[in-house]
Amino acid sequence: MKIVFVITSSGDAYYCGNCFRDNLMAQAMKRAGHQVVIMPIYLPLRQKEFQADTPLFFPATSYYVGQKFFKDKLMPAWLNKLLGAQPLLDIAMSMAGTTTSDGMEDMTLSMITGEGMTFGNMVQEMIDWIVNKEQPDAVYISSSMLVGIAKALKEKAPSLKILCLAQDEEVWIDGLRKEDAALAWQGISENLKYTDAVITTSRYYKEKVIALLNRSPHGNNTPPVHVVYPGVDIEKYSIDTHPEDPTIGFFYRMNQSDGLEVLAEAFVLLKTWNTIPRLKLRIGGGYTSQDKAFLSKIRKLLAPYKSDVTIEETYNWEHHAAFYKQISVIAVPLQFEESVGLYLLEAFAAGVPAVEPYIGSFNEIVDTAGLIYEPNDAETLAKTLENLFLTNGLWEQCSHSAKKLAAERYNIDVAASKLETIINDLT
Numbered sequence: 001m002k003i004v005f006v007i008t009s010s011g012d013a014y015y016c017g018n019c020f021r022d023n024l025m026a027q028a029m030k031r032a033g034h035q036v037v038i039m040p041i042y043l044p045l046r047q048k049e050f051q052a053d054t055p056l057f058f059p060a061t062s063y064y065v066g067q068k069f070f071k072d073k074l075m076p077a078w079l080n081k082l083l084g085a086q087p088l089l090d091i092a093m094s095m096a097g098t099t100t101s102d103g104m105e106d107m108t109l110s111m112i113t114g115e116g117m118t119f120g121n122m123v124q125e126m127i128d129w130i131v132n133k134e135q136p137d138a139v140y141i142s143s144s145m146l147v148g149i150a151k152a153l154k155e156k157a158p159s160l161k162i163l164c165l166a167q168d169e170e171v172w173i174d175g176l177r178k179e180d181a182a183l184a185w186q187g188i189s190e191n192l193k194y195t196d197a198v199i200t201t202s203r204y205y206k207e208k209v210i211a212l213l214n215r216s217p218h219g220n221n222t223p224p225v226h227v228v229y230p231g232v233d234i235e236k237y238s239i240d241t242h243p244e245d246p247t248i249g250f251f252y253r254m255n256q257s258d259g260l261e262v263l264a265e266a267f268v269l270l271k272t273w274n275t276i277p278r279l280k281l282r283i284g285g286g287y288t289s290q291d292k293a294f295l296s297k298i299r300k301l302l303a304p305y306k307s308d309v310t311i312e313e314t315y316n317w318e319h320h321a322a323f324y325k326q327i328s329v330i331a332v333p334l335q336f337e338e339s340v341g342l343y344l345l346e347a348f349a350a351g352v353p354a355v356e357p358y359i360g361s362f363n364e365i366v367d368t369a370g371l372i373y374e375p376n377d378a379e380t381l382a383k384t385l386e387n388l389f390l391t392n393g394l395w396e397q398c399s400h401s402a403k404k405l406a407a408e409r410y411n412i413d414v415a416a417s418k419l420e421t422i423i424n425d426l427t
Helices: 017-031 060-069 077-083 086-094 105-113 117-134 144-156 178-194 203-213 260-273 289-308 321-326 342-349 362-366 378-390 394-408 412-426
Strands: 002-008 035-042 057-059 138-141 161-165 197-200 225-227 247-251 280-284 309-311 354-357 370-373
Touching: 002 017, 002 117, 002 144, 017 035, 017 412, 035 117, 057 060, 057 117, 060 077, 060 105, 060 117, 105 117, 105 144, 105 178, 117 144, 138 144, 138 412, 144 161, 144 178, 161 412, 178 203, 197 203, 197 412, 203 225, 247 260, 247 321, 247 342, 260 280, 260 289, 260 378, 280 289, 280 321, 289 309, 321 342, 342 354, 342 362, 342 394, 354 362, 354 378, 362 370, 370 378, 370 394, 378 394
Parallel strands: 002 035, 002 138, 035 057, 138 161, 161 197, 197 225, 247 280, 280 309, 354 370
Antiparallel strands: none
């Protein structure tokens, strides 16, 4: 079958698990023998492993300006061309990764509701390409915050099968003004009816999506919700040996909401207690200009033990998998609820256990491949890490479970097979 994957990009300055999740799924479907078309929106895809198959649609620069200043009128063609040019997209990529949706209300709502002249013009270009040029059997939309595209596409091509992924939308939407957040959730609950299936990445988030759909005025006219756990390329992360010195790893964007400060404080406590000889800390995943002040604070906190700390200054996809070969445990004490973190699945493929707080999907995703703790504070995290390293045989047991889960549940080929079944059942 032929599938168009509509995929967002956040630039390449830091590790974006969602971006990798979507691209890995597209690549796995391609290996399974399907025709796959990767269609980027907002920003270009830069990693050489993840190449776009179509032009960029909804370029972030021109879409932002159009929504901000030309909401109900046509943007001049010369300005649209200028804003969508590569130099300005490069600037946008260097600034990508904002953690706040402040000022993005118009863009967010138009992509969800499918309303507005700027959205209408841009989505028509996309639909013309999909329907007339690609003529796919199905379209996979990578976020329910893009569900306005599904609405416009379904009205143009009613028989086309549309799948939409729902995951962690509240991280962005709940940062909007209260009234705009309410409109966003209402728009998602109403416009998901234009999709034929909703995909979630955990049972935890499936329950949230079902609750959201139950708020829709359309009653039983809602799509089925399926869980497809994300997967990784097991062979890419598989290793036979682990570091000689016990090493805690953090691999995500280096900012406060992802819990780096909590982990840094826990590491300082562990070094003070001195119960785990030769303990090290390794931090990777990249950061943006917005995170520099925070990272400076983290450096000062860790300064007394800087000889035992490695902070990878830049994020590099080519060195991505190597990170997990240099750590003994992964700990990312998020400050928000997450549907699933790809960094955990990558660590499990390397036989690296996890220590995570009892929030969001962590209990479900980690399962027997690590330890869960609460409350989510530095002292409890430190004590749990101490337990993992000092309890006889516990690390080995969790490591074995991690490899097993990676092979059986978090394997990208397993995920692709499940997605294939869901699409086939729609036709």
